[in-house]
Amino acid sequence: MDNNVDADHNAVNGNILDRVGLVSEKSYHHGNLRAALLEQAKATVREQGLDGLSLRDLARQVGVSHGAPRRHFQDRQALLDALAESGFEQLGAELAAAFEQAGSDFGTRLRASAAAYLRFAINDAALLDLMFSSKGHDADDPLHTAAMAAFSPMFELIHQGQREGILEAGDPERIGLVLFASIQGTAALFTSGMIESAQLEQLASDAITYFVRGALPIP
Amino acid sequence: MDNNVDADHNAVNGNILDRVGLVSEKSYHHGNLRAALLEQAKATVREQGLDGLSLRDLARQVGVSHGAPRRHFQDRQALLDALAESGFEQLGAELAAAFEQAGSDFGTRLRASAAAYLRFAINDAALLDLMFSSKGHDADDPLHTAAMAAFSPMFELIHQGQREGILEAGDPERIGLVLFASIQGTAALFTSGMIESAQLEQLASDAITYFVRGALPIP
DNA sequence: GGAGAAAGTAGTCATGGACAACAATGTAGA
């Protein structure tokens, strides 16, 4: 309708603040739509679950027409895939941070990592579900890559345990998977409502204890 | 339980073959629509996943009008809940059967039960996902009841292990949850594509071994 | 056999995803 001259002016100069979405002035080109959509999608999924996510809603919330998202995501599934990928990146970062901040003691690191994982599972249950429900994992798939990267701190942890004689020898990946499964299962039991938050801490603690005992080197 | 009142109701003069859907004669009243919808839904979910499931499609496939399912399921979510519930019933039956057929040895029973669980997870991955994503678990919720019933063989198994001195003492439910989480996590890793079927057997075996070692009584 | 409940049908609406034609902006090369 009535085009605003100021808006045009800003658009020409490509103000960085506009592009990051920190300034609300409108211009024809959003400048950062893909990221904005992902961010909004993540918030919506957290608050309303996957079913509450609609591309048209997303477009509205970001202030763009309903057709715009299509320029960045071919279809809804593509957006979900991207969301899952960014979820893996975030989870990986949080695991790595927990790993770092926990000092060098194996047990402390192990529990800190598990706690970080569960924290993520609690705060972003639906996102974690999504991350675990995305199918196509073709090894060269960016999703697969992101997932592998996210869990690398855990495998490093296993390696440390082996060096220190706390865990039995063997393929770190193989041993790590047992831990991984155990923690993910714990998270699933909680997010599915099968256990209460009161039981979660207990279960998480037990799972780790059993894992460590189970993986003890056999003298 | 007693939500089969409708079936009983119509069972009075309804031809059994009609009711099972083996006869294609049309009558205004389907006679068994609820069950037929659930059955068809289960097949569709297995073949096409949750997203491939539409009430209207279901109605078409079963040969009724698009409004008919509403008489039996208030909305789509209600159908999904019922599907999850029937999934728990089936899983429970399969776990119980595996438990029975495995003889009386604890280890054999344990592995047979885990195998049954994983078999279910592989054959009906999307259904298991659904079972674990249904939220409302209010203890008196039929879903919660069905879930608890399904896993009762597992807790019985824990009890046996304790009697035989193979597992440490303690609340069987608490110990059982660790096993449950471990197996469910294993299943999740597989159905999400994070591990290949080649790794599944190994992981499952490792998870059980670690669990048994971890739960060993401490002398 | 008739009243009323149960089960199915048909029509409608709003929402949402996918698609296509078009418009505005950005960019690179002559």
Next chain:
DNA sequence: TCTACATTGTTGTCCATGACTACTTTCTCC
């Protein structure tokens, strides 16, 4: 600088679906 072309948004449309309502057929029970 000007101009062709690629990017990115917009608008309008189609179609499938879930949900709702009014109506019809059948069943059951008194």
